[in-house]
C-alpha cells in the first residue's frame with residue numbers, strides 16, 4: 001500500500017477526478033496522508049483508534065462508498081471517531 005503519489009506528474013494521472021473520489025485525506029487532525037476510499041484513515045491512525053470506534057465504522061461501511069456517498073450511519077460513526085481523535089490531539 002502506498003499513499004504517496006506525489007512523485008508522479010499530474011498529467012499522467014488518467015482521471016484526476018476519479019482519483020480524488022477514490023481517496024480522501026486521513027481524518028486525523030493534521031495528518032497529511034491521503035487514504036483509499038475503502039479505508040477510514042491511514043494505517044497507523046486506524047490502529048490508534050479504539051476498537052469500538054473501528055467496529056462502528058465497519059458496521060456502517062458500505063462497500064464502494066466514497067466521501068460523496070456516505071450514509072448517515074457512516075457519517076455518525078465517522079464524526080464520533082473524529083471527535084475522539086481531536087481529544088487525543090488536544091491533550
Ligand SMILES: [Zn+2]
Pocket residue numbers: 026027028031032033041042043045
Ligand atoms: Zn493519518
